[in-house]
Amino acid sequence: MNRAGAAAITAGAVTGRRVVIVRVAIIAGILVGWEALSLSGLLFRDVVPSLTAIGRAAGRLLTDPDFYANLSVTVGEIGLGLLIGGVCGLATGILLGANRFLSRAYESLIYYLGPTPKIIFFPVMIMWFGVGSGSKIAMGVVSCFFPIAISAASGMRQIDRVLILVGRSFRATTWQMVSKIYLPAMRDPVVNGVRLGLGVAIIGTLLAETKLSNRGMGYLIIQAYSTFDMPKMYALLIVLFVLAIGANALIGRLSRTAARNRSA
Amino acid sequence: MSRAPLKPLLTSRIGARLIGAATVLALIGVVELAIRAGIVNRFIVPLPSEIMVAIPRIIVEENVLHRFWQTTQEVLWASLLLAAVGIPLGALLHRYRIVRLACETWVGALAAAPIVLMYPLFLVIFGRSATTIVMIGFAAGLAPVILKTLEGLAGTRQVLLDVGRSFKLTDSQQFWKILLPAALPSVFVGLKLGLIFAMINIVGVEFLINFGGLGQLINELAERYDLPGTYGAICFVILTSIVFFDTAERLERFLRPGE
Numbered sequence: 001m002n003r004a005g006a007a008a009i010t011a012g013a014v015t016g017r018r019v020v021i022v023r024v025a026i027i028a029g030i031l032v033g034w035e036a037l038s039l040s041g042l043l044f045r046d047v048v049p050s051l052t053a054i055g056r057a058a059g060r061l062l063t064d065p066d067f068y069a070n071l072s073v074t075v076g077e078i079g080l081g082l083l084i085g086g087v088c089g090l091a092t093g094i095l096l097g098a099n100r101f102l103s104r105a106y107e108s109l110i111y112y113l114g115p116t117p118k119i120i121f122f123p124v125m126i127m128w129f130g131v132g133s134g135s136k137i138a139m140g141v142v143s144c145f146f147p148i149a150i151s152a153a154s155g156m157r158q159i160d161r162v163l164i165l166v167g168r169s170f171r172a173t174t175w176q177m178v179s180k181i182y183l184p185a186m187r188d189p190v191v192n193g194v195r196l197g198l199g200v201a202i203i204g205t206l207l208a209e210t211k212l213s214n215r216g217m218g219y220l221i222i223q224a225y226s227t228f229d230m231p232k233m234y235a236l237l238i239v240l241f242v243l244a245i246g247a248n249a250l251i252g253r254l255s256r257t258a259a260r261n262r263s264a
Numbered sequence: 265m266s267r268a269p270l271k272p273l274l275t276s277r278i279g280a281r282l283i284g285a286a287t288v289l290a291l292i293g294v295v296e297l298a299i300r301a302g303i304v305n306r307f308i309v310p311l312p313s314e315i316m317v318a319i320p321r322i323i324v325e326e327n328v329l330h331r332f333w334q335t336t337q338e339v340l341w342a343s344l345l346l347a348a349v350g351i352p353l354g355a356l357l358h359r360y361r362i363v364r365l366a367c368e369t370w371v372g373a374l375a376a377a378p379i380v381l382m383y384p385l386f387l388v389i390f391g392r393s394a395t396t397i398v399m400i401g402f403a404a405g406l407a408p409v410i411l412k413t414l415e416g417l418a419g420t421r422q423v424l425l426d427v428g429r430s431f432k433l434t435d436s437q438q439f440w441k442i443l444l445p446a447a448l449p450s451v452f453v454g455l456k457l458g459l460i461f462a463m464i465n466i467v468g469v470e471f472l473i474n475f476g477g478l479g480q481l482i483n484e485l486a487e488r489y490d491l492p493g494t495y496g497a498i499c500f501v502i503l504t505s506i507v508f509f510d511t512a513e514r515l516e517r518f519l520r521p522g523e
Contacts, residue, residue, distance in 0.1 A: 109284060195376075203380055211472055234385070
């Protein structure tokens, strides 16, 4: 290895160490600041509980079977919402992306309805699907449908025309075209759409649970708020954030791994 | 013979849009007929004609314009905070490379985090007030403003920076005269995204905590079981969101004419 290459590697290692030091310093600063704020009494009592109180609450939460029962309810609702909304979104996106006329006629409706706050549909969902899990699943469906449909339509338009012509020249059926040509070729935009869809499905489902429910993670959060159990609320929010960000990162990683395997 | 001129009209962009709008109207008509025929329960889905009648009623009786102004004010305050905090934070991350390397992935993770779920926490800290709603909107829109500001500043062309150096500009002059103007298009994209996120979350939290403007209106009407009013209010909020989103898009195009 030449001298320049060795110097570059050394510089990279030094930068990496500095980054770790800065990260540790920022985390330590936040934790110390939090504890100081907790002890200062500047905010109402228990609004900022001590780190040990949050840690104890997190420990209790993670060893409580009731927590896992509620978590499984929420995961089930989000999963089903993502499945139904994802399949509908994907089918709609493929249709809109494949046909210019349909795209011109209907895509603007999806494009403009996409950024509306979906939680406002919750009263309607309650009337249609009841106060149980049905309305929460419906909220997940409504939330994730739009980003997945928009991403799939965009991905469909990016497919290399040659691939489509190859499929047609082999007289592939519609299902073969979808499974062998369209879906593999538009994998990246679809995965991005699913990532976005998962994020908004989590928000839609959990917000619906906080509004009207007797089980699920949203219900636990609003219960902690009602009983002013702040350490438990912080613990719940931390767990939820870790799970949501983790699920998002997992989909991204699976996508990258699949891409590497394909190119290898 | 008479069909020939019709085909280009139907396949044109305007023709397709007209067909899209006609499909929506036809669907509304089908729903109206299905409810009148008793196929759909009118205690679950009100007649579309009743919803149309309810819209002027809620505009007058429920003081919609005042509520609209309340929501607009909350969005404006949140966007001011976004600009005042998000752009400097993006600039800070750009200025200190090591801080950027340490924090950029965290800010990206923040963008994926369901921040609006923290609304019970904000309720405890700020109370059931407009401040809670504004702060949720601000927190939800912060990450895209920071990331897009950073992207814009980092994407400044090297030749512009070299011109600044050749004029021996100070760091401050380099920022205000070269970096910031070059990054403005990306900053505006970030502000637009932040504003949309803020608006979505503000209306959502208004609905959830039953306080404020348009979101509260839907909640109140649903609790009164005023079905045509609830559907009408939802239509009004959807229209408002569409106008807001479209205005933001047009503003972005106006501010980035060369893009």
